[in-house]
Amino acid sequence: MNPREVLPGLVLLAVIAVLPLVASNVVLNFLLSSLIVALAAQGWNLLGGYAGQLSFGHAAFFGTGAYATAVLQIRYGVNAWVGLAVGIALGAAVGWVIGALSFRARLRGSYFALVTLAFAEVLRILANAADFTGGASGLLIRLSPGVENLQFASRAAFLWLLASAVAAVLLLTAWIAHHRFGAHLVAVRENEDAARALGVDVLRTKLRAIALSGGVTAAAGCLYAQNFLYLDANIAYGTWISIEVLIACVLGGTGTVLGPVVGALALHGVGELAKLALGRVAGPVPGVDLVVFGALLILAVAFLPRGMMAGLQRLTRGLAR
Amino acid sequence: MTVYPINRRALLGAAASGAALLAMPTVLRAQSAAVKIGLLQPLTGALAQDGELGRLGAEAAVAKINSDGGLPALGGAKIELVVADARSNPEAGAQEVEKLQGEGVVAIVGGFASPICLAASQAAARYDLPYVVDVGVADSIVTRGLANTFRLAPGFGTVTSAAVENLIRLNDAAGKPCKTVVLVHEDGLFGSGLARLMATELPKHGFEVLETIPHPTPARDMNNIALRLRSLRPDLLIPSSYYGEFVLLSRTMRQQRIRPKGIYAVLNGAASNYRFVKEFPDAALGVMDCNHWHDPKNPEAVALKAQVDAAGKFWAYNIPLNYSCVKLVADAVNRAGAADRAKVIAALAASDYSGHIMPYGATRFVGGQNQGARPVNTQVQDGDIKVIFPTEVADARPVFPIQG
Numbered sequence: 001m002n003p004r005e006v007l008p009g010l011v012l013l014a015v016i017a018v019l020p021l022v023a024s025n026v027v028l029n030f031l032l033s034s035l036i037v038a039l040a041a042q043g044w045n046l047l048g049g050y051a052g053q054l055s056f057g058h059a060a061f062f063g064t065g066a067y068a069t070a071v072l073q074i075r076y077g078v079n080a081w082v083g084l085a086v087g088i089a090l091g092a093a094v095g096w097v098i099g100a101l102s103f104r105a106r107l108r109g110s111y112f113a114l115v116t117l118a119f120a121e122v123l124r125i126l127a128n129a130a131d132f133t134g135g136a137s138g139l140l141i142r143l144s145p146g147v148e149n150l151q152f153a154s155r156a157a158f159l160w161l162l163a164s165a166v167a168a169v170l171l172l173t174a175w176i177a178h179h180r181f182g183a184h185l186v187a188v189r190e191n192e193d194a195a196r197a198l199g200v201d202v203l204r205t206k207l208r209a210i211a212l213s214g215g216v217t218a219a220a221g222c223l224y225a226q227n228f229l230y231l232d233a234n235i236a237y238g239t240w241i242s243i244e245v246l247i248a249c250v251l252g253g254t255g256t257v258l259g260p261v262v263g264a265l266a267l268h269g270v271g272e273l274a275k276l277a278l279g280r281v282a283g284p285v286p287g288v289d290l291v292v293f294g295a296l297l298i299l300a301v302a303f304l305p306r307g308m309m310a311g312l313q314r315l316t317r318g319l320a321r
Numbered sequence: 322m323t324v325y326p327i328n329r330r331a332l333l334g335a336a337a338s339g340a341a342l343l344a345m346p347t348v349l350r351a352q353s354a355a356v357k358i359g360l361l362q363p364l365t366g367a368l369a370q371d372g373e374l375g376r377l378g379a380e381a382a383v384a385k386i387n388s389d390g391g392l393p394a395l396g397g398a399k400i401e402l403v404v405a406d407a408r409s410n411p412e413a414g415a416q417e418v419e420k421l422q423g424e425g426v427v428a429i430v431g432g433f434a435s436p437i438c439l440a441a442s443q444a445a446a447r448y449d450l451p452y453v454v455d456v457g458v459a460d461s462i463v464t465r466g467l468a469n470t471f472r473l474a475p476g477f478g479t480v481t482s483a484a485v486e487n488l489i490r491l492n493d494a495a496g497k498p499c500k501t502v503v504l505v506h507e508d509g510l511f512g513s514g515l516a517r518l519m520a521t522e523l524p525k526h527g528f529e530v531l532e533t534i535p536h537p538t539p540a541r542d543m544n545n546i547a548l549r550l551r552s553l554r555p556d557l558l559i560p561s562s563y564y565g566e567f568v569l570l571s572r573t574m575r576q577q578r579i580r581p582k583g584i585y586a587v588l589n590g591a592a593s594n595y596r597f598v599k600e601f602p603d604a605a606l607g608v609m610d611c612n613h614w615h616d617p618k619n620p621e622a623v624a625l626k627a628q629v630d631a632a633g634k635f636w637a638y639n640i641p642l643n644y645s646c647v648k649l650v651a652d653a654v655n656r657a658g659a660a661d662r663a664k665v666i667a668a669l670a671a672s673d674y675s676g677h678i679m680p681y682g683a684t685r686f687v688g689g690q691n692q693g694a695r696p697v698n699t700q701v702q703d704g705d706i707k708v709i710f711p712t713e714v715a716d717a718r719p720v721f722p723i724q725g
Contacts, residue, residue: 138439
């Protein structure tokens, strides 16, 4: 593991962790949402960034984690921490099943992307219709703050938990990137046939990647459910999360250790700042922030096609010269 | 150099101005600090139209309260509305509650959609912040035991039982012309629940439910549903959809000349909306709805509607509901005697407020739900929306069946 890769990320998370001492709840709430997306995006990055298997349906894992935590608590009285562990395991299992079905059928590129989208949509429709998921009424986790219930009276405690989770996945990603498994992932991404010729078990590598990716994204879903305490099919399995994790990774830099975290913070940060600044200048004009946000996103993708991390590297190299 | 002589009038004027300026802080101090009420509405996204209507009603209420002298028990303190955008999703709704908490509001009104109300009221409960739901009908909103959550309007159970009861009365009074029914509903929270309830209740009263057809929101094409309706030929169509989907369905039915004996909507997004009536008068004619509506015999409601009409805006139930909810909260703050959240919650729980403009019975909150709340039946007649049930507030008689 290269310390130079993870150090900026850990410093960033440490700064976020001390923010509750000075920042308002509005800022903490923004950070909570951003870090949930960052965690889910880290999951996407393992499959899409390192293994090159672009998924449009990470909502399938996010929703499975969220629903597992909520259903286990509400219907079976299971402790939330156990729900979190089961949620992560189920997310990984759903990833493995989707992977087994689509990779065995040799689906690649846009075909794989569309199949993942279809799986997420099927799960959304099923969750919307089934009784045990609360159907269209959704599920409401009972408000009972307490560490044992994975609910916290203060936003700061939840932020620390989330920052720890993001830091853990950051370290895991950095470790994988320099491990044999990481090399296999990159080999599969660059040229599947060549990787196979070199003796890489392509199917096994991809299945491990999607299971790991599913587990990490499911963890984000579990924590989302514990933070907002309300879920319905459109939140859990909606396309919004698939799109947000994709944009966060593209913006930050796919296949980089820090990219998803930087991308998620920038994605939400730009939106919030645009809303704040324009709200002050133009008054309360609903949606004007989204217009600016969209325009900035286009500019970022146009001028930083390899993501913000690549842009930062270019900048630091330029300054060093 | 030109010298401007100072005459007596100018000197007196300047002295008076100076005195007024110096006295200004005293005048400002005499005016009590404004009481902030949060308004949470989906101002962007799929539900933006409803959010804007809600804002219109809330702003009208604040203008009315302030022009009537503010809150007397708080030294004439004015109300200041702090508007937050729930962006048509529960997550943003819960986040905006944090923003309103940061702004120091004494209570929050609104939410519109049930999922937003559920998430936002729970977020407000963390701060013991009073939350008054404007429209959200899910029964679970007031059955979770949250002491901070109140609903002035009727919930799902009350609306649906009134809808079934009134439909039977309507059909019986017309000599039972309708025997077969098709339910078309959006596959979300209220549509699915309503369809399930109707499919259980209607057969008990002699109706045959031919089919239940769900559709997603948003839906871009209703041709298949219209074709199904053409082949089933029901006497009565019961749609439960949001605005866009119902307008699309009724227009498609019109184009394909599908004319059941009645269209009886429940909590429909369009059937009680003047925009639909004005833009598609043919499709809207005769459509009935069991929904929230203002009291057409209340002079304040009539005046507010005239004010909205004069401003060139379309009238819908969101306006009187938000108007009434803001007034309810203002009354509670006034009775509490301070912008203190715990006292406002206690004042709301004990409220018997009658200054609202809804056709409700005596206000009495049990577990946060107003027991006096009830829906009304409306019908589109001659380019207008008339109340046809209950008779004591009705301003027209039902026209049913539409074609014999």
